[in-house]
Amino acid sequence: MSKYNPKKIEHKWQRYWGDKKLFRADDSSNKPKYYQLETFPYPSAAGLHVGHPKGYIAEDVHARYVRMSGKEVLYTMGWDAFGLPTENYAIKVGKSPQEVAEANIKNFRRQVKMFGLSYDWDREINTSEPEYYKWTQWLFLQLYKAGMAYQKLSKVNWCLSCKTVLANEQVLHKTQNTKHKTQTNSKSQTQNLKNEESVGVCERCETPVIQKEMKQWFFKITDYADRLLTDLEGLDWPEETVKRQKDWIGKSEGAVINFEISKYRNIEISVFTTRPDTLFGTTYLVLSPEHGLIENLKFKIENWDEVSKYIEKAKIKTELQRKEEAGEKTGIELKGVKAINPATKEEIPIWVADYVLGGYGTGAIMAVPAHDERDFEFAKKFDLPIQKVVEGGEISREAYEGNGNLTNSGKFDGMDSEKAKWEITKEVGGERKTQYKLRDWSVSRQRYWGVPIPIIYCHKCWETLTSKSETLNKFKDQNFKFQTTNIDEIEYMVVPVPEKDLPVKLPKLEDYRPKGVPPLASSKKFLDAKCPNCKNTAKRDAETLDTFVDSSWYFLRYIDPHNKKEFASKEKLKHWMPVDLYIIGAEHAILHLLYARFISKFLHDQGYLSFKEPVLKLRHIGLILGADRQKMSKSRGNVVNPDDVVNEVGADASRLYWMFMGPLEDAQPWDIKGVAGLYRFLNRVWNFISKLEEPGKENREANKILSKYIKEIGDDIKNMKFNTGVSGLMKLLNELEDKWLTNKQYGTFLKLLAPFAPHIAEELWQEVLGNKKSIHLESWPEYDETLLAEETVRLVIQVNGRVRDTIEVKKGLSEEDIKKIILDRDNVKKYITGTIKKVIYLQDRIINLVV
RNA sequence: GCCGCUGUGGCGGAACAGGCAGACGCACUGGACUUAAAAUCCGGUGGCCUCCGGGCCGUGCCGGUUCAAAUCCGGCCGGCGGCACCA
Numbered sequence: 001m002s003k004y005n006p007k008k009i010e011h012k013w014q015r016y017w018g019d020k021k022l023f024r025a026d027d028s029s030n031k032p033k034y035y036q037l038e039t040f041p042y043p044s045a046a047g048l049h050v051g052h053p054k055g056y057i058a059e060d061v062h063a064r065y066v067r068m069s070g071k072e073v074l075y076t077m078g079w080d081a082f083g084l085p086t087e088n089y090a091i092k093v094g095k096s097p098q099e100v101a102e103a104n105i106k107n108f109r110r111q112v113k114m115f116g117l118s119y120d121w122d123r124e125i126n127t128s129e130p131e132y133y134k135w136t137q138w139l140f141l142q143l144y145k146a147g148m149a150y151q152k153l154s155k156v157n158w159c160l161s162c163k164t165v166l167a168n169e170q171v172l173h174k175t176q177n178t179k180h181k182t183q184t185n186s187k188s189q190t191q192n193l194k195n196e197e198s199v200g201v202c203e204r205c206e207t208p209v210i211q212k213e214m215k216q217w218f219f220k221i222t223d224y225a226d227r228l229l230t231d232l233e234g235l236d237w238p239e240e241t242v243k244r245q246k247d248w249i250g251k252s253e254g255a256v257i258n259f260e261i262s263k264y265r266n267i268e269i270s271v272f273t274t275r276p277d278t279l280f281g282t283t284y285l286v287l288s289p290e291h292g293l294i295e296n297l298k299f300k301i302e303n304w305d306e307v308s309k310y311i312e313k314a315k316i317k318t319e320l321q322r323k324e325e326a327g328e329k330t331g332i333e334l335k336g337v338k339a340i341n342p343a344t345k346e347e348i349p350i351w352v353a354d355y356v357l358g359g360y361g362t363g364a365i366m367a368v369p370a371h372d373e374r375d376f377e378f379a380k381k382f383d384l385p386i387q388k389v390v391e392g393g394e395i396s397r398e399a400y401e402g403n404g405n406l407t408n409s410g411k412f413d414g415m416d417s418e419k420a421k422w423e424i425t426k427e428v429g430g431e432r433k434t435q436y437k438l439r440d441w442s443v444s445r446q447r448y449w450g451v452p453i454p455i456i457y458c459h460k461c462w463e464t465l466t467s468k469s470e471t472l473n474k475f476k477d478q479n480f481k482f483q484t485t486n487i488d489e490i491e492y493m494v495v496p497v498p499e500k501d502l503p504v505k506l507p508k509l510e511d512y513r514p515k516g517v518p519p520l521a522s523s524k525k526f527l528d529a530k531c532p533n534c535k536n537t538a539k540r541d542a543e544t545l546d547t548f549v550d551s552s553w554y555f556l557r558y559i560d561p562h563n564k565k566e567f568a569s570k571e572k573l574k575h576w577m578p579v580d581l582y583i584i585g586a587e588h589a590i591l592h593l594l595y596a597r598f599i600s601k602f603l604h605d606q607g608y609l610s611f612k613e614p615v616l617k618l619r620h621i622g623l624i625l626g627a628d629r630q631k632m633s634k635s636r637g638n639v640v641n642p643d644d645v646v647n648e649v650g651a652d653a654s655r656l657y658w659m660f661m662g663p664l665e666d667a668q669p670w671d672i673k674g675v676a677g678l679y680r681f682l683n684r685v686w687n688f689i690s691k692l693e694e695p696g697k698e699n700r701e702a703n704k705i706l707s708k709y710i711k712e713i714g715d716d717i718k719n720m721k722f723n724t725g726v727s728g729l730m731k732l733l734n735e736l737e738d739k740w741l742t743n744k745q746y747g748t749f750l751k752l753l754a755p756f757a758p759h760i761a762e763e764l765w766q767e768v769l770g771n772k773k774s775i776h777l778e779s780w781p782e783y784d785e786t787l788l789a790e791e792t793v794r795l796v797i798q799v800n801g802r803v804r805d806t807i808e809v810k811k812g813l814s815e816e817d818i819k820k821i822i823l824d825r826d827n828v829k830k831y832i833t834g835t836i837k838k839v840i841y842l843q844d845r846i847i848n849l850v851v
Numbered sequence: 852g853c854c855g856c857u858g859u860g861g862c863g864g865a866a867c868a869g870g871c872a873g874a875c876g877c878a879c880u881g882g883a884c885u886u887a888a889a890a891u892c893c894g895g896u897g898g899c900c901u902c903c904g905g906g907c908c909g910u911g912c913c914g915g916u917u918c919a920a921a922u923c924c925g926g927c928c929g930g931c932g933g934c935a936c937c938a
Contacts (some may be wrong), residue, residue: 186871240855240933249852250937273938305909329936353936367938374936437937516867586932624934660876663862666857667931674863677876685893724865727875734875796871801919805873846870850918 004651004686009793010759014116020425022774023118027572029072036063037582037615040078040125043104046091048111049632050640050670051445052608055583055621057655058664058722060117062581064755065717067118068780074576076558077112078106078125083547084167087369092513098508099450101128104747111642115323116651116758118776121562125549128449130825131527132557136504136550137454139497139599142606144455148220151485151494154442155365159202159211163516165214165446176680190637210316215485217453217543218440221598225249225436227612228597237618238665241589242367248590250437255421257430259285259339264300264349269293269339269350272361275371277420279343279428280409281389282366283379285350286331289314290358294334302336307352314354329355329378353378361435369786390417407528441595443546448512449518450544454497457485458538461493498532506538518542552595553603557577570608579615583664584621593618624669629669640670652757653679659722681730682760685753688733689768693740702739703787705732706748710783713752720754728743729753743769748781797822798848815841822847 012837017023038059041052063075081101105126112119123134143149147847157166201208221228229249232242254274260266269285289311291605294301301307310332331353338347355374369379376399379386388395392404403417412420444453464620483494497504507526512519520526521542533536552565557625559576560568584593593615600614624632626638633639645654656678662668692695693699709732716725729752736749747769754761754775765775789811795818797805805827809818818841822828828849838850 138882242931243855245933252937254938272938355936355938357937362938365938372938374938377936435937589933661864666864668863671863673875674877680891681876687891723863724875727865730875794871798870798919801870801917806871836917840870841872846919848870848918 004760006652006682006685006759007352009733009763010116010651013759013762014017014113016762017116017774017776018121019382020774021120021122022776023067023073023075023120024122024540025074025076025120026072026433027575030826031070031072033576034066034071034073035576035579036066036075037322037579039584039588040080040551040554041108042083042085042324043101043108044078045100045104046634046639047107050645051621051624051632053115053654054658054664055585055643056112056117057115057658058621059581059583060115061655061659061722061725061755062717062720063118063712064758064776065780067776068751068778070779073828074120074123074558076120076123077116077117078123078554078558079108079127080551080554081105081126081128081384082450082548082550083545084447088510090164090449092798096508097512098128101449106760107145111804113645114643114651115655116711118495120236123558125554125557125561127451127547127554128701130503131562131564133550133803135475135557136545136553137497137502137504138499138567139549139553139603140454140545141221141499141502142148142666143602146602146606146789148223148602149217150483151215151222153213153219154218155211156214157209158206158214159205159209161205162202162208162514164514165212166202166209167445170207171201175385176531182658192587192634209819210244212282215453215487216442216444218442219598221440222436223443224598225251225438226434227601228438228594231597231601232553235613235618235622236616238620241586241593241618241620244522244589244595247596248438251434252433252436253434255425255430256433257342257425257428258367259342261297261350262338264337267293268298269364271364271366272433273366275368275417275421276430277406277412278371278389278426279341279366280369280406280412281368281370281387282341282348283369283385283387284340284348284367285349285365286356286365286375286378287334287350288356288358289352289354290504291352291363293364294352297334297337300337301334301704303334307332307334310352314598317354329374331378331382333382343424349380349384353379358620359439360437365692369399370395371399371401373401377398381807400608408587411805441546441548443549443600444543445519446543448506448509448544450506450547450748452506452520452526453539453541453543453545454502454504456495456529456531456538457487457492457495458534459490459542460534461495462491462539464534465493478706488707492526492535493539495531495533495538501532506544518544520544525839529701548591548595551592552599555596556603556609559815565842566850568610573608574610577609577610578613579617581617582615583619583621585623588622620665622663622665624661625669627670627672633672640672645675649675649679650759651763652760653682656681656756660725661727664720664722678726681733682703682735682757684733684759685749685760686764688690688736688741688746689764691740692746693742695742695744697740697744697767698745700787702736702741702745703784705735706745706781707787710748710781711753711788714780717755726756727757750775751778754778793844795844796846797825797828797848799828800850801848804831805830809844811841811844813838815839815847818847 036059038055051452053140059075061519062071067073086101086104090100094575097364129135140149140657146831157171159166166444229246230252232245235242252274254272255276256270256272257276258268258270259598271285294311298304334352335348339350341348355378356363367378369375369384370388372392376386386395387408388407389408390400390404391401391407392400396629406412406415406417423434423795485492485494505524509523515522515580527539527542529538529540529790556568556573560572563569596614600609601612602611604612623631626636628638630636630638653675657675660678709728713725716728732749737778737794747765748762750792758776762775765771777812792808793811795809796803797807805825807822830848836849836851840848
C-alpha cells in the first residue's frame with residue numbers, strides 16, 4: 001500500500017479537472033442555477049496572504065456541495081487590477097503599471113490555483129483589460145446620458161509640493177509631538193494622542209496637505225437614496241451590514257424653514273431642521289464657512305476682516321483635522337446683520353462656525369441650545385441665550401434632546417412636540433423635507449492606472465452652441481442632457497465619446513510620476529482628440545475613474561465575459577442573476593456593496609436588468625490574525641504566506657485547516673501547529689483502504705453512523721458552519737475506525753469528504769475504488785431515515801435540576817415508560833428523599849424529577 | 852462620544868430553539884511498538900476535595916427569571932471593529 005503523498009496527487013487532479021473543464025458553468029443547463037460570488041482580489045505585489053484563502057476555500061466547499069446537490073453553479077474568479085498601490089509600486093520599482101499588474105496577476109493565479117478551487121476559469125476577467133473597461137466606459141456613458149453623471153467643484157486633498165491630488169489613504173496623520181514608544185499602557189497612549197495636535201501630510205514628501213476645490217465627475221447616487229434604503233428589507237444579509245448601510249444613507253425627516261434678514265427682507269436664510277417644534281427656542285443661526293450668502297452680505301458685515309480670516313482658515317482644514325477637532329467649537333458672529341425668528345418675530349444673531357457642514361442640508365442651521373447638545377456647547381462658549389421650549393429634563397449642564405410638551409411657544413404651549421413639528425412648520429410657511437447623509441459618488445481620480453473617462457471637451461462646439469440654436473437641437477437629437485464646463489478659464493462643450501469609439505484605450509507613458517497635472521495630460525497623443533460632434537480639434541478628459549466603478553458591475557460581466565456586443569446578454573443575465581451567495585470581507589460592507597446596488601438599480605431602470613437587488617444572500621469572512629493576535633501587516637512582521645503552508649502539508653490538509661479554525665465570520669489567530677492534526681486526519685483516511693470489506697458483508701452499524709453524518713455534514717455546509725463540518729468528518733472517521741467497510745460505504749464517506757478535501761477524495765475514489773468518473777460529478781449521498789430512527793439515545797436524569805444519572809434508551813418512549821425504568825435505579829433512589837412534586841420530561845433528551 | 856459585535860480549559864473552538872458545559876482538534880502527558888528516536892496506535896487531561904463510591908465549584912463580574920441559564924432579563928467591566936459635530 002502506498003503512502004499518502006499530497007504533492008503527487010494534487011497537481012495531477014487539478015490538471016485533470018482543468019483539462020476536462022469539470023466546473024464549467026453551463027448557460028443552457030436545465031438544472032436550477034446557483035450563482036456564487038466572492039470578492040475578486042486586488043492583485044498586490046505582496047501576493048496572497050493567509051486571509052484570502054479563508055473565503056475562497058469556504059466558497060469552494062460550498063460550491064462543490066451545491067453542485068453535488070444537483071444545481072448548476074456559476075463560480076469563477078477575476079482580478080480587480082486597476083488602482084493606486086500598483087501604480088505607486090510601479091513608480092517605485094521603475095516599471096510600467098501594466099508589467100507590474102501582469103506579474104502580480106500571474107502570481108495570484110498560481111497561488112489561487114494551488115488550492116484546487118473549482119472555478120470556471122473560462123470566465124476569468126481582468127478590469128484593466130480593454131475588453132473589460134470598454135464596458136466600464138459604456139456604463140459611464142449611460143450614466144451621463146441619463147443625467148446621472150455630472151461635474152462639480154469639490155474639495156480634494158492637494159499636496160502643494162507634489163502638485164497632485166491625494167487619496168485619503170495617502171494623507172498621513174502626523175502628530176506634532178513625538179510618540180513615546182516606551183509608553184506601554186495603551187489607555188494613556190490614546191490619551192496622549194488626543195492632546196497632540198495633528199496635521200495631514202503627504203505620504204511622499206511630508207508637506208502639509210490642503211483642501212483644494214477641483215472640478216470632479218460625480219455619479220448621482222443620491223437620486224437612489226430612498227430605494228437603496230427601502231430595498232434593504234428582505235435581503236438575507238448580516239444585520240450589522242444592513243444597519244451600516246442604513247446609517248450611511250442617513251435618512252432624516254424634518255423641515256426647511258426660512259429666516260428673513262432684518263432690514264433686508266428680500267434675503268432669506270434657509271435652514272434644515274428635524275426639530276421644527278423647537279423653533280421658538282431658536283436663539284441664533286449658524287452658517288457653514290462655505291455658505292454662499294456670506295459673500296453676498298459682505299458689505300453689511302461690520303467685522304468682515306475677522307470673518308473672512310475665520311472662513312479662510314476653516315476652508316483649508318482637511319477633513320481629518322476637522323474630525324480631530326470635533327467637539328471644540330469655534331466660530332465668529334456676523335456683526336451688523338440679524339435674522340428674524342419667524343415664530344417669535346424677534347431678532348437673533350447670525351454666526352459662522354465650522355461645526356455646521358457645508359455639504360449637508362442647506363449648510364445653515366437654526367440653533368436651539370436648550371435642545372441640541374452642540375448648540376448648547378456653542379451657546380455656553382460664546383455666551384448666547386438659551387431658551388427652553390420643551391417640558392422635559394433640567395437644562396443646566398446639558399441640553400434636553402427628548403420629546404415632551406411645548407412651553408414658551410405661544411399658542412403651541414402644551415402641544416406634544418411630535419405633533420407640534422408639523423403644526424409649527426405650517427404656521428411659519430416652512431416645508432416638510434427628507435434629508436439624506438449620502439453624498440454623490442465622486443469618481444474622478446487624477447491618476448494613471450485606471451479607466452480613462454470617455455469624455456471629450458470641445459471649445460468649438462461651445463462657441464457654436466452659444467451662437468446658433470440649431471446645434472442645440474442637434475444635441476437634443478442625440479438624447480444627451482448636454483453639459484458645458486470651464487477648464488482654466490476656457491469654456492468647453494462636454495462631448496461624450498460615441499459608443500462605437502469605445503474603448504478609449506489607456507496609453508503607455510514614458511513617465512507615470514505625478515507632475516501637477518494628471519499623468520495622462522502629459523501625453524499629447526492621448527489628450528488631442530477630434531471632436532465627435534464638429535470634427536475639430538478638442539481634448540480628452542485626462543483623469544481616470546475610481547476603481548470602485550470597475551468593481552460595481554464585475555459580477556455582471558462574469559455572466560457573459562466574452563460578449564463583444566453587450567456587457568452581458570439579457571437572456572444570460574436573466575438566467576443567472578441575482579447572485580445567490582456573496583462572501584465578502586466586512587470592510588466592503590458599505591462602499592462596494594452600495595455602489596454595486598446603485599449600479600444594478602440604475603441598469604434596471606435603463607431596462608438592462610430585470611432584478612432590483614443584485615445580491616440575495618451575503619456573508620462576511622472574519623480576518624485571519626497573526627500568531628500575536630494582531631492584524632497581519634508587513635511592519636509587524638507577522639505575515640504568513642500561504643505558499644509555505646501548502647508546500648508543507650498539501651492543499652487538502654491546508655483547506656481543512658482553514659475551515660476548521662473557527663466560524664467563517666469570526667477573526668482567528670493563525671497557528672501553524674494546528675495544521676498537523678488535519679494532516680494526520682487525512683493520513684487516517686488514506687490508511688483506511690486496508691480495511692475494505694468484500695461486497696455483501698455490509699456492516700449495518702456503519703450505515704447508521706454514515707446516515708447520521710450525511711445529514712449533519714450536509715446541514716453544516718448549507719449553513720456555512722464549515723468548522724463543525726470538518727469536526728463532523730473527524731468524528732465520523734473515529735466512529736468508523738473499528739469497523740470494516742464495503743467499497744460502497746467507503747465511497748459514501750469519500751463523497752462527504754470531497755467538498756473539503758477534493759484531491760484525496762478523487763484519488764481514492766478513482767484509483768482505489770476504481771471509479772471511472774470524477775467524484776465531483778457524484779450526488780450528495782442520501783441518508784436513511786429508518787436507520788436514524790433505530791438509534792438509541794442517552795437520556796439524562798436530573799433530580800432537582802442536577803444530573804444524577806444517565807440511561808441508554810430506545811427513541812420515543814413515554815414519560816410513564818421512562819419513570820418505570822428509572823425509579824428503581826440506585827443512583828436515582830438515593831436522591832429522592834420525599835414525594836415527587838413535579839416531573840419534567842423532554843422525549844429522548846431529559847427527565848427532571850422535582851422533590 | 853455614539854453604534855455594532857464579542858467574552859467558554861494551556862490554545863483554536865463545540866453546545867438544535869433554555870435541557871449532560873468543554874464535542875472535534877492542537878499542546879501537554881502515561882503506555883505500547885522500537886536498540887533508540889521519529890511516525891503510528893491505546894489511554895489521560897477545567898479546578899478543588901475524596902473514605903476512590905463519589906462530592907462541590909465552574910462559561911468576564913454582580914443580581915434576577917426558571918424545575919433547569921454559556922444561552923433569557925437588568926446593571927457593570929474588558930476586547931475587537933465601524934462612524935464621528937449630519938442639524
